Amino acid sequence: MKVKTKGSKVNRAWINDHVNDPYVKQAKLEGYRARAAYKLKEIDETLHLIRPGQLVVDLGSTPGAWSQYLRRKMSPKSATSGGAAARELNGVIIALDILPMEPVEGVVFLQGDFREPAVLQRLADEMKGRQADVVVSDMAPNLSGISSADSARIENLVELAVAFAQIHMKPQGALIAKVFHGGGYDHLVKRFRETFLVVKPFKPKASRDKSAETFLFGQGLKSS
Numbered sequence: 001m002k003v004k005t006k007g008s009k010v011n012r013a014w015i016n017d018h019v020n021d022p023y024v025k026q027a028k029l030e031g032y033r034a035r036a037a038y039k040l041k042e043i044d045e046t047l048h049l050i051r052p053g054q055l056v057v058d059l060g061s062t063p064g065a066w067s068q069y070l071r072r073k074m075s076p077k078s079a080t081s082g083g084a085a086a087r088e089l090n091g092v093i094i095a096l097d098i099l100p101m102e103p104v105e106g107v108v109f110l111q112g113d114f115r116e117p118a119v120l121q122r123l124a125d126e127m128k129g130r131q132a133d134v135v136v137s138d139m140a141p142n143l144s145g146i147s148s149a150d151s152a153r154i155e156n157l158v159e160l161a162v163a164f165a166q167i168h169m170k171p172q173g174a175l176i177a178k179v180f181h182g183g184g185y186d187h188l189v190k191r192f193r194e195t196f197l198v199v200k201p202f203k204p205k206a207s208r209d210k211s212a213e214t215f216l217f218g219q220g221l222k223s224s
Contacts, residue, residue, distance in 0.1 A: 023206045027065070033102075034065035036138060038206035040176075041069055043215060046202070049134050049174050052076055052090035057123070057132045057168070058107075059114060059161060060139030060178075061095035067104045070136075075106075094126050114139065114160060124168060131170045137161040137177040140213075151184040158188050158216075162195055166221060174219040176202075180212045192218045 023035035032038075044050045050073045058067050074091040089106035096110045096119070103109065108126055112119035139161065141153035158177050165175040175196070179188050192199045196218030203214045 032065045032068055033063040035206060037065035037069045039204040039215070040066050040136060040138075042204040042206060043176060043202055043217070044069075044073065047174075047200075047217060049176075050074065051133075054133035055092040055094075055127065055130050057127075057135045057164075058093060058095040059135065059137040059164075060097055060157075061109070062097035062099040062101040064095070064101045064104050064107075066136060066138055067093060067095045067101075067107045067109075071104055071106055092130075094123065096123055114157070120164070123164075127168060131173070132165075132168055133170055133173050135161065135165050135169055135173070135175045137175070140178060140180075151180075151182060154180055155184040155188060159191065162191060162218075165218075166195065169221065171221050172219070173221070174217065177216050177218075178213055179216050181214060182212060188216065192216050195222060196220055197222055 021035060023038050027033070027035045027037060030037075050056065050070060052074050054074065056070050056074070058070060061067050070093050071089060074093065075087045075089050093104075093107045094110065095101065095104070095107050096112065096114060098111070098113045100111055101109050110119070110122055110126060112122065114120065137158070139157045141150070141157060158179055161175065161177050165173065169175065179185060189199070189201070197220030198218065200217045201214055202217055207213055207215075
């Protein structure tokens with residue numbers, strides 16, 4: 001005998017929402033690995049950040065939808081449907097995640113924990129002395145459900161992304177980082193304002209209404 005549980009109802013509701021999600025359908029149509037591509041696309045089209053010839057670092061890249069978007073944007077005249085590698089990449093994209101990622105042609109992928117100094121050094125080495133034009137971070141920790149602990153983990157990752165940008169990004173460069181409303185959010189906004197000349201919060205339409213996620217944009221490093 002099957003017993004209906006609240007959890008199973010929630011799962012079915014999520015699956016139903018996911019299957020009928022217009023961004024999920026669009027991602028399949030255009031060859032993106034995840035609907036998350038449209039979050040970065042909207043941010044980029046609003047702020048005009050990604051251009052051919054840049055060095056872009058993609059933190060928390062798996063499954064690779066953001067790297068795919070970057071690849072297409074930095075490959076002028078490439079096909080928009082499934083043609084991420086239709087033309088030669090003009091620029092450098094370095095992606096990093098603790099989880100494995102299927103290759104995206106032209107994208108350098110490093111697997112490792114961004115919180116570990118040795119992994120940060122590998123990333124810096126791959127940059128070969130160059131500084132990033134743009135750093136994008138979709139990093140998020142595995143959430144435990146304990147609010148205080150989860151907030152601390154999220155803060156730590158965003159703080160590390162900001163610290164990385166301060167060292168490895170051009171003075172006029174830009175950082176986009178995923179954050180979550182709740183404990184620690186105000187502190188992260190304050191940290192951005194202390195670090196960047198221009199700071200804007202951004203909630204893309206592709207970010208689900210029920211989600212607490214938003215993105216912080218910072219551009220132009222303040223001199224220390």
